[in-house]
Amino acid sequence: MSDVAVCPNCGAKNRxxxxxxxxxxxxxxxxGPLPWLLSATxxxxxxEVRASVPVLVDFWAAWCGPCxxxxxxxxxxxxxxxGRLKVVKLDVDHNPAVSGRYEVRSIPTLMLFREGRPAETWVGALPRGTLNARLAPYLG
Ligand SMILES: [Zn+2]
Known part of the structure; x- marks a missing residue:
């Protein structure tokens, strides 16, 4: 998988x-720190959910409009x-084991992981401001 990140500081493309x-x-x-967003299976x-920073997982599917x-x-x-957050996307249609294990019944579901374990679950398409407010206590 070749996830590419564009540096917000200098514009360089990084793999x-x-x-x-x-x-x-x-x-x-x-x-400089890169936006850390990738797809998991x-x-x-x-x-992927074990990282030195909080990991926000997006359970999504191609047919889901709110996603x-x-x-x-x-x-x-x-x-x-x-540099303070990692985002991991998981396509529930193609990865039923993980979505089953975490009992994802409705998408989009956002789950915040710390130290490899879920700390928060937010269901639905939350606006950016709301998400930022909920993430703030975890970002230090
Ligand atoms: Zn750069």
Whole structure:
């Protein structure tokens, strides 16, 4: 999977690799923090939700209209909180094991993970301001 992040500081395109444990992805040109947003699968989910920063998981599906409303909001949040937040997208249609394990019944569902475990669950397409307010206590 080749997830690409555009550096908010210098505009360089970076391929999002896996940073060393305890670190966040940084720009290869200017070393600033990159927006950390990628797609996970049933196979990679457990690894992706373990990070040094809070991880916001977006349970979504291609046919879900409200999910399309949330997607650009999450991209903005990843940019705004680069270095402090990771966003992981999970397509529930193609990854039934994870969505079943966390009992996702309605989408979009946003789940905030810390240390690999869910801390908060928010159902529905929340506006950016609301999401930011709910994330604030976790972003330090
Ligand atoms: Zn840069």
């Amino acid at each position: 999002l690799g896996t940073p060393p444990p305890g670190q966040v992805p940084v720009c290869g040109r200017c070393a 049933d196979a990679t989910f457990d690894t 399309r409303v949330v997607a650009p909001v999450l991209e903005e949040l990843a940019r705004e909180h680069a």
